Amino acid sequence: MGQHAAFILGSYAVTTLVVLGLILRALLDHRAQQRHLSQLEARGARRRSARG
Amino acid sequence: MIWDLANPTRFMGYSGRALPWLGGLAALTLGIGLVMAWGAPPDYQQGETIRIMFLHVPAAWLSLFFYSTMAVSALGTLVWRHPLADVSQKAAAPIGAAFTFICLVTGSLWGKPMWGTYWVWDARLTSVLVLFLMYCGVMALWRTIDEPARAARAVSILTLVGAVNVPIVKFSVDWWSTLHQPASVFRVDGPTIHPSMLYPLLVMALAFTLIGITLHLAGMRTEILRRRVRTLTILEAERLDAQAA
Numbered sequence: 221m222g223q224h225a226a227f228i229l230g231s232y233a234v235t236t237l238v239v240l241g242l243i244l245r246a247l248l249d250h251r252a253q254q255r256h257l258s259q260l261e262a263r264g265a266r267r268r269s270a271r272g
Numbered sequence: 273m274i275w276d277l278a279n280p281t282r283f284m285g286y287s288g289r290a291l292p293w294l295g296g297l298a299a300l301t302l303g304i305g306l307v308m309a310w311g312a313p314p315d316y317q318q319g320e321t322i323r324i325m326f327l328h329v330p331a332a333w334l335s336l337f338f339y340s341t342m343a344v345s346a347l348g349t350l351v352w353r354h355p356l357a358d359v360s361q362k363a364a365a366p367i368g369a370a371f372t373f374i375c376l377v378t379g380s381l382w383g384k385p386m387w388g389t390y391w392v393w394d395a396r397l398t399s400v401l402v403l404f405l406m407y408c409g410v411m412a413l414w415r416t417i418d419e420p421a422r423a424a425r426a427v428s429i430l431t432l433v434g435a436v437n438v439p440i441v442k443f444s445v446d447w448w449s450t451l452h453q454p455a456s457v458f459r460v461d462g463p464t465i466h467p468s469m470l471y472p473l474l475v476m477a478l479a480f481t482l483i484g485i486t487l488h489l490a491g492m493r494t495e496i497l498r499r500r501v502r503t504l505t506i507l508e509a510e511r512l513d514a515q516a517a
Binding site for chain 1: 319320321323324327328331366367370373374377378381382384385483487490491493494497498500501504505507508511
């Protein structure tokens with residue numbers, strides 16, 4: 221890669237970090253919402269349509 | 273099909289089954305794309321820096337793809353009142369912003385060794401920066417209004433106003449004299465890139481698209497859960513209020 225190695229590897233490093241960040245954010249956010257939902261349902265919270 | 277998925281519960285079922293397959297396909301395509309990208313010959317003029325193209329160009333395409341997705345979803349919110357349109361809009365914004373950021377940074381890192389500068393205020397670079405700022409504005413607006421339906425209407429209008437920038441980004445290299453090169457893949461007279469670089473580029477673009485769609489579906493699922501949490505929290509508060517009264 222010669223004299224341009226830093227530019228090439230820097231591009232791949234930034235892209236990897238951003239994409240991994242997106243994946244991590246998606247996973248953590250989904251888990252957090254699932255946890256909130258489980259806690260609410262455990263406390264007896266139900267949607268009106270689900271009460272029958 | 274789109275109206276069949278209008279029911280969030282049905283959407284959660286379908287998307288939950290599709291997500292692992294999409295994620296696996298995205299990872300496989302990315303692996304193949306990276307092997308092809310690093311196996312491609314250096315460019316006769318740009319040398320090894322051509323490897324930046326395999327990230328920069330797919331990211332640029334996705335930056336426009338996700339803004340277009342938001343614009344169509346905005347129409348879905350305002351005109352067709354599709355129940356998942358604003359969910360799609362909200363989930364698309366951070367993904368589009370991230371790919372626009374990748375496009376700007378990799379473009380800058382490619383520009384320095386090839387043009388001698390990280391940045392010039394030419395029409396293509398400036399319009400992509402405006403696109404990034406539009407994404408930031410849309411995400412900020414989502415956060416300022418608490419009620420999702422009201423926020424969706426305001427964001428839809430902002431998104432549609434900002435959609436004017438999409439053709440400006442695409443055709444800026446034709447309409448103005450820019451340091452950025454003109455289009456070399458999607459041209460009326462066909463691609464001008466040698467197949468040894470075109471095929472890895474197309475595979476990387478497919479991989480980025482699959483990653484983006486997987487993240488978008490995942491984001492939509494999380495947004496549906498967030499809205500259920502919000503609804504249940506309000507209902508629980510109302511129930512506690514009624515008990516206390």
